[in-house]
Amino acid sequence: MTGALRGFVAIAFAAAVLYGLQRTTPGYGDITSPIRVTGKPGQRVEASAFSIVTGKVHLARSVTIRSAGRGQALTTSGVWVLVEGTAEARSESLGLTSAQWLGPNGVRYALSQRLSTAPGILPAQRLEPGLPKPVLMAFEVPQGQLSGGTLLVARSAWTPLEEEVGITMTDIRPDDIRPFLVLARSEGAVPWTLNAQ
Amino acid sequence: MSADQRLTLRRRLFAFLIAGVGAATAAVVSFAMTVYEAANPKVVPVVAPGQPIDTGRWIITIHEARSGSIPPTGTKPLVPKKLLMVEFDLNNRSASTSNVFLRLFTIDPPVANLPPPVLYLARDKWIASGVNPDMPERMIAVWEWPSAAPLPQQVRLRITSQIHKRRDNLYGAPGWFDRDPVAVVAVAVAPEATGTAQ
Numbered sequence: 001m002t003g004a005l006r007g008f009v010a011i012a013f014a015a016a017v018l019y020g021l022q023r024t025t026p027g028y029g030d031i032t033s034p035i036r037v038t039g040k041p042g043q044r045v046e047a048s049a050f051s052i053v054t055g056k057v058h059l060a061r062s063v064t065i066r067s068a069g070r071g072q073a074l075t076t077s078g079v080w081v082l083v084e085g086t087a088e089a090r091s092e093s094l095g096l097t098s099a100q101w102l103g104p105n106g107v108r109y110a111l112s113q114r115l116s117t118a119p120g121i122l123p124a125q126r127l128e129p130g131l132p133k134p135v136l137m138a139f140e141v142p143q144g145q146l147s148g149g150t151l152l153v154a155r156s157a158w159t160p161l162e163e164e165v166g167i168t169m170t171d172i173r174p175d176d177i178r179p180f181l182v183l184a185r186s187e188g189a190v191p192w193t194l195n196a197q
Numbered sequence: 198m199s200a201d202q203r204l205t206l207r208r209r210l211f212a213f214l215i216a217g218v219g220a221a222t223a224a225v226v227s228f229a230m231t232v233y234e235a236a237n238p239k240v241v242p243v244v245a246p247g248q249p250i251d252t253g254r255w256i257i258t259i260h261e262a263r264s265g266s267i268p269p270t271g272t273k274p275l276v277p278k279k280l281l282m283v284e285f286d287l288n289n290r291s292a293s294t295s296n297v298f299l300r301l302f303t304i305d306p307p308v309a310n311l312p313p314p315v316l317y318l319a320r321d322k323w324i325a326s327g328v329n330p331d332m333p334e335r336m337i338a339v340w341e342w343p344s345a346a347p348l349p350q351q352v353r354l355r356i357t358s359q360i361h362k363r364r365d366n367l368y369g370a371p372g373w374f375d376r377d378p379v380a381v382v383a384v385a386v387a388p389e390a391t392g393t394a395q
Contacts, residue, residue: 027363028370075320077332100293110294113326114318142331 032160036152039167047163049094050127052135052153054167055084058194059146059174060181063138065118067185074114078142079177082194083151083169087135089127097123098157099137102166103145110157112138118183119191122153134190147172241355244380249286252358252380254373255301256333258286263387264348269317269337279342281352281386284319287328287336291361291373294327298336305355305381308346314338349386356380 039045044053060080064073074080087096099122101109115121115138122135141149149172154164178196186193244250249258262283267273269282289295299316318325319335328334342348358379363371 028368032370077334078329106292107330108293109329110327114321114323116326140329140332142329145331 034154034159034162034164036164036166039165041167041169041171045165045167046090047165049091049155049163050087050089050096050165052085052087052096052165052167054151054169055086057084057169057172058082058181059172059177060196061177061179062181063115064180064182064197065115065184066182067117071182073180076140078140079146079174080112080181081139081141081146081149082181082183083137083139084190084194085135085137086132087122087125087127087153088132089129091129093126093128094155095123095126096135096153096155098152098154098164099123099139100152100157101139101141101145102150102152103141104148105145107145108152109139109141109145112140114138114140115183119185136192143174143177146174239377241378241381244382246382246384250356250380250382252301252356253361253376254289254291254295254359255298256288256290257301257356259302259354259382259384260284260286261387262352262384263389264342265389268315268339269319269322271322279344279348281340281342281348283314283338283352283354283384285336285338286333288333289328289330291330294329296325296327297373298328300357302338302354302356302382304340305353308343310343310345312341314340351383351385354382354384356382 037045037047041054041057044051058081060082062073062075063080063082064071081101099111103109111121111123116124118136118138120134120136122137125133125135127133137151137153149169151167151169152164153167154162156162180197182193182195182197184193184195185191246259246261249256262281265280265282266277268278268280287298287301299313304311315338316325317323317337317339319337325334325336328336355378358376359373360376361371361373365372365374
């Protein structure tokens, strides 16, 4: 009888161990997820292939793109987040095609394609080593996901084990949301101007 | 052969018998379930326009359908076209921005030579890109109807679903996978309002 009991206990123990292993084994997505290099706003964050500094963050309910004398107002059900920054390649020319706003609840908001033709927008820029270039990132984010958000920038969104820069965006206050913002082309060193109108 | 050996043999035979009966039962049950499901296909519920439909990854609400000749951009095409437009609300329930809503619904039954629809964001009156989570958007799907076929009075849309798997069967990677249709929506096609044509 004790033999049968011992067998039962052994099987139950093995099942418990296997269940624990199954639950705690990191998934393929976790194992191959991008490796994050963290930083702060205003600070130069260096990944092995590129570096990026974020500057001003503009919040607005509506963004008007002004080009060739015409203006198109783009509204959103959330808030427009426009992040200005400077990016630079480190050893070879590259483009940064992926930027995401990671909200405090873990939801990822990709770059808004609606502003993809705006001057200086990040995925359209070709970065050269030694030549820092001003870049603009535009997101549409629900108001509740603004404070506590993280900006994630990577060469591409789907490459496994690639480095990504994660910048914890502090100092984002919903009071700063402006009703309108005008984004226009500029001939200066920074190829855009952002004005509240 | 000793008594001990005979006992072991009987035990092994018994174990084989149990395993064989178990395997046979499993095969029969599985086969019978397949046959039963093929004989009694699941009826896809018909949902009225305006009712939200949970498709797993998206919540979609079909509102109205209309015919017209001017796409939502407002630009009259050079060659006159027959367009079928369906307005719907879309809410992304996944954890990231996605533009995989092109295959979310199809016209049922399929129409010959019908190109896939173009999806417009009603807010911009321009071609839609990704839809963000927790930010519902009004969209317009536009089919360019074949010139040979008449526009229908009513359109039936079959809405598919997707489920999320934490580990898929091939790599163990998380992802969204297509599942069976969850609803059919029948909407009347409103004729083109002649007053708004430019």
